[in-house]
Amino acid sequence: MQPENPSGGHATAFALGLTDPSITAPEDVIAAPGKRVVKRYNVYRNNVTVTLIDALAAVYPAIQRITGVDFFRAMARFHLRATPPTSPLLFEYGRDFPAFIESYEYAREMPWLADTARIERAWLDAYHAADMPVLAAEALATIEPASLAEVRFTPHPAARVVRSRYPAVAIFAMNRTDGPVTPLRSGEAEDALVTRPGHEVLVSRLPAGGAAFLTHLLEAASLGEAVAAALQEAPSFDIQANLAGMLSAGVLTGIQHGD
Template sequence: MPHEAGLSFAASFAPALLDPARSTPDGVTGPNGKAAGRRYDVYRNNVTVSLIDALAAIYPAVQRITGADFFRAMARSHVRSNPPASPLLFEYGRDFPDFMARYEHAQAMPWLPDVARIERAWLDAYHAADALPLSPARLSAVTPNRLADLVFVPHPAARCLRSQYAAVTIFAANRDDAPVARIDASTPEDALITRPEFDVTVRRLPPGGAVFADRLISGRPLGEAASSALEASSEFDIAANIAGLIEAGAFTSLACGDQ
């Protein structure tokens, strides 16, 4: 088949795969030129099921929370309105949390999109590049007069997410098969996602910690990040938060902001 003809056939073949209301594309035939509507429907169903299965693998906590039937119905609706843009299945579904926020039948679970965002960040951290985390000794070697201008280089896997709900607790409680105790979902929680070595970790940040971590990960100097965190929470402990972020492997190296 010539290249141009192949592109034309693909352009007519693909759109109907995720839209059951569309008829079998012209040119799709079976043996001896017979109609292949049923064959195409089977293929169409297999494509949809594969994408739903990919979403279930990316968002296991969300599926456990909603139940398999609810999750697959929601995922099917997402698949039909949001076709994949990459051949890599683990890249699919980045907009699924935003879809959940709009999904009519999930409105009783307003915290669900943030749980999904943590799961997406977990997967991205898992696939992030390897890098040696910053040694605590490196920070202790910095002279006090240079601390305010210090810039922390983030680890490729480091991510910070904020939520108006108890998203970290809900996420952690639903990533395995253990019984789930009652959770007050109305308590705001912020997450730090890192992968200093081989295992991804999700930590709940203390008051002011998310502002501090976000500023540092964004490349802002230490003095500015600390001021922003103290504005967000008078309880913010600078030393404890720096130590916690370094222990979590959120950074790889240091630089001076005036360089």
């Protein structure tokens, strides 16, 4: 089955109907003799829908485990209708899924679910990020103390920070394994650092002020600016401990001296 003219508006009309069941098969779609166009178009549409939902389940396994398969697939179907894919790469699909979850009526009783999904998306993006050597701790010793505050760093392509008002890191961690889920006894806010210094993606919880500190560094702020932002948010921010943790996690790849 194919559009009579696969170019331009004909192909667009054909594709739109694959994710929107309210759209019927375009009039110019043809099928082999003896085949019913509408029936075959609906079968094709169903196959596309199932494939995209399966792709979302592969990207967000923790979310599916939390909600259950039936809830997840129903939510994913609504997301698919609202946000059709724009890339032929299946792992690229679902970038808007966390935002969709945040507005999804039936997920309102799980306000932490969207942030957990953001961590899962960051995990996948870190997994597919380019390989780069990480900055060694010894590199900081080459910087003159007087100019340390002005130094800017080159972030690792895999490094990401996800902020949350909920214990999203703990929820993510306990639902990315096949073991039993233990009761969560904390409701504290948790900010996630997602990195891949080697072959394995790491997700860790940032200390108070750590998210502000790293977010500024990843956005090309100077070390002094990043420290100031962290101290404003958390007066107890430990500069040395956070610098050591940042280097150990492989957040950075290089040093930029001056502006």
